[in-house]
Amino acid sequence: MKKRLPQAQPKGRSCGQCNECCTALGVPEIQKTTFHTCSHVVEHKCDIYANRPEVCRIYKCAWLQDVLPGPERPDRVGVVIDRTQSTLNLEKRIGAVVYTARITRPGPDADEVIRRLSVDNVVIIVDASDKRRIVGPPRVMPALQAIKQEGVNSLASK
Ligand code: SF4
Numbered sequence: 027m028k029k030r031l032p033q034a035q036p037k038g039r040s041c042g043q044c045n046e047c048c049t050a051l052g053v054p055e056i057q058k059t060t061f062h063t064c065s066h067v068v069e070h071k072c073d074i075y076a077n078r079p080e081v082c083r084i085y086k087c088a089w090l091q092d093v094l095p096g097p098e099r100p101d102r103v104g105v106v107i108d109r110t111q112s113t114l115n116l117e118k119r120i121g122a123v124v125y126t127a128r129i130t131r132p133g134p135d136a137d138e139v140i141r142r143l144s145v146d147n148v149v150i151i152v153d154a155s156d157k158r159r160i161v162g163p164p165r166v167m168p169a170l171q172a173i174k175q176e177g178v179n180s181l182a183s184k
């Protein structure tokens with residue numbers, strides 16, 4: 027997992043029972059791979075919370091940062107969305123905010139969250155088999171097409 031953008035957490039939002047990022051993301055420090063639930067998840071909590079890796083401490087998904095509506099907490103919709111450092115150069119090139127959406131539970135809820143987010147933003151969609159595809163507003167598609175030819179796999183952190 028690469029470093030995520032440090033951003034303020036809005037008042038009133040907390041992870042609660044969600045630990046979806048503990049499945050979706052990779053944590054190299056503890057050899058945890060993407061799309062596998064971390065072995066330290068015990069009853070919705072981290073059993074090494076006080077000593078958890080730095081990447082776990084700083085990670086805040088887009089829902090926690092108030093980008094997505096309250097009912098769309100990742101564990102409820104089956105998708106973990108964030109704006110990663112690795113997409114900043116891409117954002118400059120295409121002139122749009124870029125999110126990465128890791129689908130932990132495929133279905134209409136995840137699809138709808140991504141569909142709405144992609145009306146104004148670019149979304150790199152990653153599934154459990156590590157396949158990637160990009161959706162976004164028509165205005166950025168010409169620039170995206172050129173970038174896609176460079177290889178979509180380089181566009182999202184693991
Ligand atoms: S996915 Fe978001 S809301 Fe859920 S535990 Fe991770 S940071 Fe918290």
Ligand code: SF4
Nearest residue numbers: 048064066067072082
């Ligand atoms: S170490 Fe704790 S916070 Fe980090 S992925 Fe595992 S359960 Fe989640």
